[in-house]
Amino acid sequence: MYSVAAQIVVDRDMRILNVSTGYSGGYSDSHVLKLSRMYTEVVSNGLLDGQSLLLHGTEVPLYLIGDLGYPLKTWLLTPYYAQNRSAWEEAFNRKHGQVHSIVSMTSHVLKRWGVLAQKMRVSLKMATATIGACCVLHNMMFDWNEGLELEDYALLHSEQPLQEPEQGDVEIDYEIGRRIRDALAMEVYGQT
Template sequence: MERIIHRVYNERAFRRERVIRDRSNPLDIYNDEELIERFRFCRRDLFELIEELSPDLQFVSDRNAALPPSLQLLIALRFFANGAFQNTVSDMVRVHRSTACRVIRRVSLALSRRIARYVHLPNEEEAAAIKERFRQASGMPGIVGCIDGTHVQIQAPHENEYLYVNRKGYHSINVQIACDANYNIINLVARWPGSTHDSRILRESALLQDFEEGRCNGLLLGDSGYPLKRWLMTPLIAPTTDQERRYNTIHSATRSVVERCIGVLKRRFHCLHGEMRMHPERVCTVIAACTVLHNICIAKRIPLPRHHQPPAVPEEDVRQATRPEDIAGRLVRAQLINQL
C-alpha cells in the first residue's frame, strides 16, 4: 500500500500542472492609433468585425477558459499584421503557442467563408463608376480592372515540393489578383503552386468564364504574360508607331494600379511579405482572409500605419515571350490605339 501511495505521489510530482494564465485584452490598453499600428483596425471597426465573426468563433461553453471571439480575432490580426512566429503572437495575450495556432486557423476559415461577400466582380452600376474613374485617370475607355500575379513565399512542403519552386528559385503560392481603380480586389485565385504560369491560372479560373460569357462587361489590363483577348488588353511587344508607343505608355501607367494594390496588401498584412511556415492549403486560407480584410479596410478608408507605405512600382518589362492573341482582341486593341 505504501508503495502504491509513493508511486502516485511521484507521478503527481512530475506531472506538469495545468496553468490558466491571466490574459490581457489589448482593447483595454491601446488607443485607436496604436490599434491600427498593431491590428490594422481601429476600435469601432474591431467591434464590428467581432460582431460579424462571433457566430463562427464562439465556443459552445466556457469550459477550459475558452477564448472569447474578441481575443481570437486580435490574435489572428496580430499574426496577419506582423507575420511573426506564432509563439510571439501568443505571448501578446498570454496563451500557449498551440492555442494561437488553432485560433489563427479558426479566424482564417471564418474570414475566407465571407470572400464571396467582399471579393466579387462589380455590378453594372459599380462597373460604370470604375470605368469613369479609369477614363479620367488615363483616357482609356471601358476599363473595369487590372490583373496580375504575385508570389507568397512558403516553407518547402513535404509533398510535391518541386511544384512550388517558382522561376526565382524559392517556394511559393502563385496568387492571381484583379483590382479596380480604388485598390479594391475584385477577383482572387489563391490555390496554385509557384511554378504555375500566370496564363494557366487565368485559363483555369472562373474569371475567364465570367468575361467570356459576358457576365462582366468591360476590359481588363494585363501584362504581356497574359494572352490578348477581346476583354483582356496586353501591351504591344514591338511598337512601331507613335500611337502604339503611346498606348504602351498609358497601358503600363494604368496597369500599375494592381502593382500598388499588391504592395498595399502585403504592407498592410506583413505575413504575406515574408516566408509563411504553414501547409500550402493553410497558406491559401490565410491569403483569402487577408484579402477580405484588405477590402474591408479599403471600404472603410482605413489608412496604412505610418512607416508601412507600399514600395515603388517597378517598370514593366514587355519583352517577354508572346502569348496567344485572338483576332477579336487585336481589333479591340487597335480601336483603343486609335482612340488614344
C-alpha cells in the same frame, strides 16, 4: 513550403474585385487565368457583357487589362510587345502601364500585412486561405478608410520585359482582341 500563384483583379481605387489563388507558383499567368473562376464567369457566363463603345470603326466591349504574361483576348488587353512600335502603340503602352501600376500598388499594400511579405511555412491550403483573408481585410480597410492613404504608396510602375506571350492556343479571340487594342491605341494617341 510552397510557392503559390495568385491572380488579383482590382479597380482603379485599389479595391480587390477578384482573387484566384491556390495554384502552384510554377504555373504561368495564362494557366492560372484559364483555371480561375473569373475566366469561366467571363467566357461562359458573360461577366463583362455590357455596353460597348465604337472607336475607329471597331466595337470595343468592356475589358480588363493584363501584363505580358496573359494572352490577348477580346476582354483582356495586354501591352504591345513588338520591338519597333508605332507612336500610337507606345502611347497605348504608356497608358496601359499607368493603369497596370494600380495592380502593383495593390500588391505592395497587401504585403504590408506582413504575413504576405515573407515566406509562409504552412500548407498550400493554409497559404491560400491566408492570401484570401488578407484580400478581404485589405478591402475592409479601404471601406473604413483606416490607415491606408494612397499618398503613402508611390505608383510602382516598372517596364515589363518585352517578350512574346505564350503561344498555346491561338484563337480567333486574339485577332479580334488585336483590333480592339489597336482602336484603343489610336484613341489614346489622339488624346496625347
